[in-house]
Amino acid sequence: MEKIELLAPAGNLEKAITALEYGADAVYIGGQSFSLRSRASNFTLEEIRTLCAYAKEHGKKVHVTVNIVPHPDDLQGLTEYLKELDAAGVNAIIASSAAIIDAAKKINPSFEIHVSTQRSNLNAAGVRFWKRIGADRVVLGRESNLEDIREICQEQILPVEVFIHGGMCISYSGRCVLSNHMTLRDANRGGCAQSCRWKYNLFDEEGHELSAGAAPFSMSSKDLMGLDFVEDLMKSGAASLKIEGRMKSAYYLATVVSSYRKLIDAIASQGSADPDFIKELKIEIAKAENRPAGPGFYQGIPRENVQLYRKHDENVTQEYIGLVLDQQGDWLHVQVKNRFFAGDLAEIFGPGMENEKHVIEKILDEDGNALEVCRNPMECVKIYWPRPAVKGAMLRKVPVAGKEA
């Protein structure tokens, strides 16, 4: 089995480093120009340079999305920007526009180009086309099923990247203009208003309302949860498993990335996935997810059980309460993320360590005064924790029945 890349999203430098520390082989990020997800923080060129240096030092990679579909005026400054990315040492750009791909190749013929999922490539002919144009990888459309992916990979045309986890467009990506027309926000230039997820009434040809008295019509999909398909995808020859979500939190990334990392490593070493282990990982990921998830297209065309019609439950079962800055003896130096109390049951997880649950017995402020509660995000405190932990580990509060969360 070829080594497969685990590719994680990151909306800022902190998230990128978190994703890499928790096991991603590469991160994809957006710069402040030419990138979708305009509401993500996005990186300055200086931050991109910093991240590239960090990644290189740790044997990791950085892909930068340059994936808008440009209108004529949007192309101003493109060449200069691509030269800056090239000089910064990014490992690849992800682009959907042939004009952008062409510009990058003219700047540097060895500029690594990944063709974005926005082009909805679902077949080997599309991959052959992009090879002929000079691309280095194709990100397949999320509508690809396992059999299609296997067939495309078998042809060994170019490395193929597929989505493994996260949000799903209900439309073919890049081919939806609902947001453009309903809100004047161009989805292909970073402004998607997710109009597909709004509530609609449905009428038949004669104008009779079919949705009367029922849940409103919506074009909202459950997120993708691909743990069950990692083994098949690794055996199919896919080059990269991509997690969606440049807007997601560092906590979410740490939880999801570490889970897929553990599964990929287990399959690589044992040759197959243990179903019980996959169950454990699903429970782990559920601690950070707040949208229901399903198999996407991996088991075929999604039916109604893979869609959302009602307000989705906010079902995060555990809350992120602190980031471990370091450990001195029996005390953790922790940056507070959300309110917690002395006496709360907490679970710690981190890069290279097993999850553990313990009661927080004592908390001190930075002057050494005992605290009953930590309620100020970003405040630094000390937590008594007489067992090993690692810098960058995270603490979650574990709900206990009958106790205030």
Added chain:
Amino acid sequence: MMNRESIQKTADEIKAEPVFQPAAAKTELIAALDSADDLDTLLQSQADALVIGIQGFSSQTRAQIQPEQIKETADHVHAHGKKLYVNVQALLRQSMLSEAQALLQTIIESKADGFYAADDGWLELAAEADCLSLLIWKPETLNASGAEAAFFGSLGVQAISLSHELSLREVGQCAEDCSILEVQIGGYTNWMESQRPLLSNYLSFIESPHPLQPGSIYWLQEQTRQERMPVYQDEQGTHVMSSEPLVSDGVLNVLQSGGISRMRIDGFLKGNTWLAKQIDHARHILEKQAGQAEESQLESSKVWQEESILRKQKG
């Protein structure tokens, strides 16, 4: 080309435009049929070319024929001095690839004059079959700049159909970079295309006593808005169309003098009779002297003006 912002720009730009000189070459007017049954209605019109879908491979059309009917249809259309293009705009799943290759050979042997495609795979299949000159590249909203169009034009395709989400000024900018552009000037445009069977999924979820009627058009209305969007489901998935048809009669001369040599009206949901009238009306406008187009008083224009730019501005 016709979101509200661009519509306002369009109106302002028209007022600011100097007198345009009609382009020397005749503009090709293309009629995308709504039905395969009364194709002859369009043969009597002033359309230069007709577009018809191929069952299993087309998108956004109810006018569909089988691959084995392409030759007979092409011969019939050619006998009336017009071109026949086929619509194979559906995105190609891997499982469709070998059938698509066979279909391409049929298109070539049938002497159809071109085919509309939206999937990158068709670019490769056409290159491998050495028939890129038949391909009309129409990946909907992805063709949004002159640089993009010029890139695909340089591959040797026949024409590039531009995104509908461009303003008139942007279309003009694109035309400076590419000379083989096509724009849709009338009819419904596509707003969303999904491989999922969204209508039948929903009807099943709410346990509706009215199961999906194949071939039927449904309507979607966002709960805080008045407009209703046509939506339908077919073997390719679910398609949401624009709430109103596009109308561009006030800007046809601007497009023509700006270098747009191919203009298409889509008859989808409106019928072939409506389509033939709009084609003839557009031809009339294009052949009139610049500056007089907006004063056109053709009978058909009254119907057209009801769904015009002005109405869309009010919405």
